[in-house]
Amino acid sequence: MLRKKTKGQLIVLSGPSGVGKSTVISELLSQREGIHFSISFTTRQPRVGEADGVNYFFVTRETFEGMIANDELLEYAEYVNNYYGTSLKHIQEKLDAGIDVLLDIEVQGAAKVRAKCPDAVFIFIVPPSFEELSRRLHRRATDQEEVIQGRLRKAREEYREIPNYDYLVVNDKVSDAAAEIVAILTAENCRTKNRMNLVEGV
Numbered sequence: 001m002l003r004k005k006t007k008g009q010l011i012v013l014s015g016p017s018g019v020g021k022s023t024v025i026s027e028l029l030s031q032r033e034g035i036h037f038s039i040s041f042t043t044r045q046p047r048v049g050e051a052d053g054v055n056y057f058f059v060t061r062e063t064f065e066g067m068i069a070n071d072e073l074l075e076y077a078e079y080v081n082n083y084y085g086t087s088l089k090h091i092q093e094k095l096d097a098g099i100d101v102l103l104d105i106e107v108q109g110a111a112k113v114r115a116k117c118p119d120a121v122f123i124f125i126v127p128p129s130f131e132e133l134s135r136r137l138h139r140r141a142t143d144q145e146e147v148i149q150g151r152l153r154k155a156r157e158e159y160r161e162i163p164n165y166d167y168l169v170v171n172d173k174v175s176d177a178a179a180e181i182v183a184i185l186t187a188e189n190c191r192t193k194n195r196m197n198l199v200e201g202v
């Protein structure tokens with residue numbers, strides 16, 4: 001008898017702030033069913049249009065530090081003066097149920113996941129150019145200039161981590177970027193090690 005897929009695939013997506021990851025992720029989730037987007041915990045303030053429990057779980061520093069102390073996080077990082085982290089329990093439940101889980105996390109967090117979960121697939125997403133990234137951050141107009149400059153500096157640092165990722169996607173057109181990620185996930189699904197449940201007699 002053929003066995004059901006037992007474990008979900010962990011998908012890690014990184015890329016500089018302002019690259020349009022959230023838009024690409026929305027498009028991806030609408031194109032491909034069965035992916036659970038992991039909602040992170042953060043100490044940063046919600047931006048206009050963001051809601052608690054939708055984009056992030058917005059918590060105080062004290063709450064976040066409590067989660068660190070209790071070992072509740074798969075990974076966390078401090079990014080532009082705020083904490084961001086992934087709840088281990090939330091994603092473990094989904095993966096154990098055979099559901100694929102998508103993390104939108106920065107490079108330090110991704111490095112921690114790489115050490116703990118070598119079977120995860122790591123995708124880095126870049127804008128067509130730095131000029132375009134700067135334009136997108138200014139267009140968003142929700143952060144102060146100082147914060148925008150901090151994010152651009154951070155982006156240059158993050159680029160050094162690109163060789164540690166399995167795949168690179170350029171977000172020029174959102175639908176194309178999402179389609180490339182769909183293709184990556186399809187290829188990952190077809191890996192022999194992920195398909196042995198489909199083979200009889202082994």
Ligand code: 5GP
Pocket residue numbers: 014015016017018040041044075076077079084085086104105106107108109110
């Ligand atoms: P933003 O403030 O623009 O929403 O996010 C800033 C950065 O934090 C982005 O690069 C985003 O991918 C990253 N981030 C969001 N959630 C997490 C998380 O749970 N862990 C880590 N390490 N980074 C995160």
